[in-house]
Amino acid sequence: MSHVMRFARKGTVEHIPIEQCYGRHLGEPLVASHQVPPFNKSPYDGFAIRACDTSECTRVQPKRFEVIGTIGAGALFEETVQQYQAVRIMTGAAIPDGCDAVVMLERGRHYHEAGTDFVDFNYVVKTGENISFAGEDTEAGAVLVTEGEPINPGVTALLATFGYAQVPVSRKPTVGVLSTGSELLEIGEAMEPGKIRNSNAAMLQAQIQRAGGEVIYFGQCEDDLEASLSRVEAAFEQVDILLTTGGVSVGDFDYLPAIYEWMQANVLFNKIAMRPGSVTTAAEKDGRILFGLSGNPSACYIGFELYVYPLIRSFLRSDSPYRRQAHAFLGADFPKANPYDRFVRGALTIQEGVLIATPVGLDKSNVVTSLAGADCLIMLPHGTKGYERGAQVTVFLLEDEKGASRSGFEQTIAIH
C-alpha cells in the first residue's frame, strides 16, 4: 500500500456556492464562526419570566403575571421585564432582558380580563429553566468538521449556520481512463464474433465518480505497443491519475513494462500477491501515479477500490482515505482454497443486528446480475482450506463515506 500512498498528494482548494456542495469534500476545516446558540433563547413555546417571582407559587396559591407582550422568532423584546410580568415567547426567540426562565405554554393558565392578558403559575420555577444558553452547544472558533470530510446534509446545515455561502472544497482529481484490448467493442457497436463490449471503462468511470474524482475518458486502443505507448503518454500529461485497463497487461501482450520504461516512470509494483488483481501494476512519474488495472472485471473493480480509491480520497484532503473496514460473518461457504489473499465482491445484509457478508457471483448462473448488488469487498486471507458459512471475515464497505485511516490489509508486492 505504502508504495503508492507515499506519492499521495493533496489537491488545491476551490470555492463553490453552498447549493452545489453536496457530495463534495471540505477543503478546509469547518469552523464555528459564532457561538451556538448565538443568544439565550427559548426551546419551547411559553412564557418568559423572572424565576424569583414564582418563589411562593403553589398549586393552592398560584401567582398572577401580566402578559406584557409577545415575541415571535426573530423578533426582540425591547423593554426589560419587571416583577410579576411575563412575555409570551415562541420557540427559538431570544429571552427578553430581565427574564431568566421560560414556563412551557401548557403549564400556565392564560386568560384575558378587563382588556389585559394574564397568566397564572402554580409552581416554583428554577432559574435557567427552559433556556438554551448562548454558547452551550458550541463555542465560537471550534472546529466542527475536519478538512477532507464528505459534505452530507448534516455538514451542509452547519455550513449554512456559520455563513459559508461560498464553501471551500477540495478540487476533484482528474482521473483518466484508457482501455486497451483488441477484443473490445465500443458500447454503441454491434456484437462481433470473438469480441466483447468494453464494460470496464464505464464501470471505472462510475467508481471514480463514487470516490469523488473527475473522469477523463481517453477511449480504447488495440493491443499494439507503438499505439498504446503514445496514447498512454499523451493521456498521462492531462490527468492527476491515469488508469489503463486490460490488454496491455494480459498474457503475451504485456506491454506495460516497456511503456513504463519508455516513459521513464518509476515502477512501484508489477505484481500483487492477491486474487483477483494480481496483474495490477503501478508506476510513478513526476509525483503522479499511473495504474495498469486488469482487463478482468472483478480484478479491475477490486484493484480500483484497494489502490486507486485511497489516492483519490487523499487528493480530496481526507485523513481517512481508505475503504472503511468491519468484521462480518460469511453468509455462504467459499470452498476455494487459495495460496493468496483473496478479495471477493459481496452483498451485506443485517440479521438481528449482525452483519452478514455474502459473496456475489459464486453461482455461475448469477454472476452477471449479482455484481450490481455488491456493496462490500470480502477479504479472505490466504490458506489451504476454503471458508465456511459463519466464519468471521473482514469486509471493506463500498457505500460508506466515513473511510478509514489505515488500509486494513498488507500485500506482498513484487517490484520488477
Add this chain to the structure above:
Amino acid sequence: MSHVMRFARKGTVEHIPIEQCYGRHLGEPLVASHQVPPFNKSPYDGFAIRACDTSECTRVQPKRFEVIGTIGAGALFEETVQQYQAVRIMTGAAIPDGCDAVVMLERGRHYHEAGTDFVDFNYVVKTGENISFAGEDTEAGAVLVTEGEPINPGVTALLATFGYAQVPVSRKPTVGVLSTGSELLEIGEAMEPGKIRNSNAAMLQAQIQRAGGEVIYFGQCEDDLEASLSRVEAAFEQVDILLTTGGVSVGDFDYLPAIYEWMQANVLFNKIAMRPGSVTTAAEKDGRILFGLSGNPSACYIGFELYVYPLIRSFLRSDSPYRRQAHAFLGADFPKANPYDRFVRGALTIQEGVLIATPVGLDKSNVVTSLAGADCLIMLPHGTKGYERGAQVTVFLLEDEKGASRSGFEQTIAIH
C-alpha cells in the same frame, strides 16, 4: 404513511449518455441483449485442443501436439483444429472450431523444434475443461436489474456490456423548498440579535439531492399569511413536490391550515404522533403533495427522510422506496421517557460484526458537530421508560441505496 404514498406517482423516462448515468435510477428494466459469455471462450491463458487427443496421455507417456497458431483476445482462429494440434489461446479469446477443452499454460511443456512450435501434455483432459460456455452466465432476454434501481458501478458495467450507450433513466422529480420564518437570515448575511441563519433550506437541498431529486429553491419569506400564501401557491405550480419549513407552522403563527384551505388542497395529515416532527403536515392538490416541515432542524431532517424520501424514490420508479431498516444495538443510554414514538439521528459502528447505533447530539456540548456524522435514524417506540445501552432497536439507514419495500413504522396520524 399510506396517506401520502397513495399519491405516489412514477416519473417519466429520459435517455442520457452512459457516461452521465452514475447515481441516476434505471427508468426501465436492464435486459441482457445477448447471452453471456457471447461465445465459448477461454477463462485462462493456455492451449485449446481436442480433449479426445489426450485420452492416452500419462506422465510417463506424454503426447506431443503441434502449436499451429495463437489467438489473442478479440481475434478469431480461422481454421478447424485437427488431431494432435493445439492453438495458443489468451484469456477471453474464442475457442477455435474443433476444440473442446483448454489446458492451462503451466500444465503443458512448450518448446520449439526445427522451426515448429510444440507442446506436450501428460494427463487426460476432460471434454469442456476450462471453457466458459456461451450463455452459462446469462441467457439473452434475462432481466438483470429492475427499474428504479440506482445505477452503481456494477450496474454501469452491465449497461455497457449490453450496449446501452444511451441509458433509460427516471426523470428526477423537482422538489421545491420554501423557508418561512421571520427569524431567518440568508446564509450570506451577518448575524443579528434574535436571528439565525437559515440552515434547514441548505440541509433539505442536500437531502433532496441524496434522495435523487432535483432542487428548486424558492428562498425564504417572513411569517406573514398573505405573503406566505402567494409564495406557496406560486412555488407549488412549478414542482412535483413542495416543501415548506418552519415559521408558518410554529406556535401562534401557524398559517398552513389557512394556506391549504385557500389553495383548496386536500389535507392528508396535520399532526403525527412522533417526536420530533409532530408538526409535520401534508396536503394534496392535483395529485401532487406539499409538505409543511418543522423549523426545528432535527424534526425537519427526520420528517424529510420518513415522509418525503419515499415519495421521491417512488417517482424514480423504485419498488423499494422506503429507507432500509435493520436491527442494531443501542450504543448509549437514552434516558428520556416518551409518550410518542421517537426518531433520533444516530451514527453506526460495527463491533465484531455487530451493528451498534449511537444517538448523536445527546450531549449538548456536542449537538452541532455530531449531526454531521449521522448515518441512521434510530426508532425508539413510545413507552414510559427510556432505553438502555445494548437494547435492540430498529434503525433506518441513511447512506444506503437498496431501500425497502415497506415503511417499517406505523404512525398515528391526525387529520384535521
